[in-house]
Amino acid sequence: MKQLFTTLGPMTKDQLGMILPHEHVFVDLRTPDQPGYAEADAGAVVALMAPQIEAIKAQGITALVECSTGGVGLRVDLDLAVSKATNFPIVVPTGNYREPWIPEWVSKASEAELEAAMLRDLNDGVGDTGVRAAWIKISAGDDGITPIEARILRAAARAGKxxxxxxxxxxxxxxxxxxQLDIIEAEGYTASRFISIHTQAEPDFEMHKVVAGRGAWVEYDNLGWVPDEESVPRILRALEAGLGGQLLLSHDMGWFDPALPGGGVPKPYTHLVESVLPKLRAAGVDEATIVRLTHDNPFAAFAR
Incomplete structure (x- = not known):
């Protein structure tokens, strides 16, 4: 039976409802060599972010996927603190971000060492938190994959397999x-276990279809950042093109930023439920499709 590993333990599909597949509780976009990188008091993080979690709990959201990875402030201990304070499951990753946000140990590690580190996080838990990573979060440069990013990706493909x-x-x-899909398949893994995060940033919609045609998940995760007049027609176009079974929707919102006084001002995770879903329904999208997009697809993508 497939399970979704969370900060509150593994969960089955019947224990969950709506899941937000791309959000952030804690992020540090400074590079890891900067003073104070990823440092924060757990109480301060809970005080700032717990109200954001309570707001989506009231909407019927049942879990959130933390997308901060190595190099941009992955702090599973802080995710766990927020999760326990709100009794709300958070799904955490292993992996590493792209250059120049790559920690020194990652830049020096072999593929085998990177794979072993990911496997420890996935199988045993991240650090001493006891929380098992559910998935692997990586990145690639806008102009192409660098050698270090390719090394991380090959390790990720092996750990994923x-x-x-x-x-x-x-x-x-x-x-x-x-x-990236070519590399994953060359390592013997499958494109169907890949999420193309920020697919909406690719202006050529035909490329969305090509990526989905390879079997990958496509994710539109800028809801609330752009007007609904832009995002809703894009979602409808994807549904009309038959991508509904591979489409993920989220905000890429949050978060506590340790580089800002008091962690900054978080952006809420509420826009999907309060604005986008009503507009999809008004456009004729049926409830079965809404459930598929908000319940079924996120669970299927992240469970293992």
Whole structure:
């Protein structure tokens, strides 16, 4: 039976409802060599972010996927603190971001060492938190995959193949996604266990179809950042093109930023439910499709 590994333990599909597949509780976009990188008091993080979680709980959201990975402030201990304070499951990744946000140990590690680190996070838990990573989050440069990014990707493909974990990548250009899928398949894993994060940033909609045609998940995760007049027609176009079974919707919102006083001002995770879903319904999208987009697809993507 497939399970979704969360900060509150593994969960089955019948224990969950709506899931937000791309959000952030804590992020540090400074590079890892900067003073104070990824440092924060757990109480301060809980005080800022717990109200954001309570707001989506009231909407019927049952879990959230944390997309901060190595290099951009992955702090599973802080995710766990927020999760326990709100009794709300958070899904965390392993993996590493792209250059120049790559920690020194990652830049020096072999593919085998990177694979072993990911497998520990996926199988045993991240650090001493006891929380198992559910998935692998990586990235690639806008103009192509660098040698270090390719090394991380090959390690991710091997760890994914060993565990069934999905690999999600912050990749802006569709042609770079295709190169990533080539590497994943060359390692013996499958494109169907890949999420093309930020697919909406690729302006050529035909490329969305090509990526989905390879079997990958496509993710539109800028809801609330752009007007609904832009995002809703894009979702409808994807549904009309038959991509509904591979489409993920989220905000890419949050988050506590340790580089800002008090963690900054978080952006809420509420726009999908309060604005986008009503407009999809008004456009004729039926409830079965809404459930598929908000319940079924996120679970299928991240469970293993």
């Amino acid at each position: 060993a565990t069934g974990a999905v690999i999600g990548s912050h990749t802006i250009k569709g042609r770079v996604v295709m190169d």
